[in-house]
Amino acid sequence: MKEELRDRYNAVHEAIVQAARTSGRSVSDIALLCVTKFHPISVIFDLLALGHRLFGENYVQEAREKSRQLEEAGFDGSSLFHLIGALQRKKASQVVGNFAMVHSVDSQALALALEKACVQKACTQAILLEVNVGDEAQKAGVNPKDAQALAELIQGQCPHLDLQGLMCLPPVFDAGEAARPYFASLRTLRDELATHTGLPLPVLSMGMSGDFIQAIEEGATIVRIGTAIVGPRPVRAV
Ligand SMILES: *Cc1c(COP(=O)(O)O)cnc(C)c1O
Numbered sequence: 001m002k003e004e005l006r007d008r009y010n011a012v013h014e015a016i017v018q019a020a021r022t023s024g025r026s027v028s029d030i031a032l033l034c035v036t037k038f039h040p041i042s043v044i045f046d047l048l049a050l051g052h053r054l055f056g057e058n059y060v061q062e063a064r065e066k067s068r069q070l071e072e073a074g075f076d077g078s079s080l081f082h083l084i085g086a087l088q089r090k091k092a093s094q095v096v097g098n099f100a101m102v103h104s105v106d107s108q109a110l111a112l113a114l115e116k117a118c119v120q121k122a123c124t125q126a127i128l129l130e131v132n133v134g135d136e137a138q139k140a141g142v143n144p145k146d147a148q149a150l151a152e153l154i155q156g157q158c159p160h161l162d163l164q165g166l167m168c169l170p171p172v173f174d175a176g177e178a179a180r181p182y183f184a185s186l187r188t189l190r191d192e193l194a195t196h197t198g199l200p201l202p203v204l205s206m207g208m209s210g211d212f213i214q215a216i217e218e219g220a221t222i223v224r225i226g227t228a229i230v231g232p233r234p235v236r237a238v
Contacts, residue, residue: 014149016212017215018028033056034230035057035084035225039230043230053080060091085104086140087110091107096118096125102125102126103167108131111157115157115160123227124161133168162216163201163206166190166201167207168205173208175210179214182206183215187192187204187219203222204222205223207224209225212228
């Protein structure tokens with residue numbers, strides 16, 4: 001298993017290097033977030049042993065438990081994890097200060113809850129706005145037309161939130177080229193928001209196992225890759 005993991009990890013890394021090269025980008029501008037949701041802590045320890053230091057988790061409880069186990073082993077848990085899954089407002093206080101970045105801020109209410117939790121904990125929190133690029137009714141994410149108002153609210157009323165950019169989950173996945181227009185639209189939206197707010201917004205979190213090459217070609221600075229590295233997800237296990 002360990003060798004298989006190492007081979008997959010190296011293959012993904014090589015594919016990222018290639019995609020950066022063909023799109024004229026520097027590989028140091030692209031961070032690989034290994035998505036480990038539902039996988040046991042042993043997988044994270046194996047990836048740490050390979051030198052990897054950045055993990056994506058979807059569920060607050062699961063991530064906090066894994067972080068606790070890493071801290072027992074001497075790692076700085078909160079610097080290793082990004083929260084990429086939907087976040088309920090009531091969990092804001094369990095999140096701020098415990099994740100290097102939160103990718104899923106998609107409403108004014110959630111932004112204000114995170115801000116309040118930061119004030120209580122006297123910390124700041126790096127965040128991304130999750131954008132519903134496919135304008136899908138049931139999907140998480142702020143509608144593209146409402147993104148500017150949300151960014152302005154954060155800029156004006158949330159001094160403890162460090163808005164660094166945008167994240168998306170396109171309506172198609174494992175479909176490579178079909179996702180490309182959505183990645184391009186997220187980049188365009190980022191450029192517009194940066195112009196309107198004056199914030200640099202350097203981060204674009206986009207691309208998963210089936211479409212990270214296209215995402216890099218369209219400007220991704222964080223790719224979130226699970227299956228291609230750690231294999232199929234167990235149904236549910238921590
Ligand atoms: C699970 C998940 C991923 C990883 O997906 P893979 O297809 O396994 O690479 C990336 N981003 C989000 C938001 C996820 O929930």
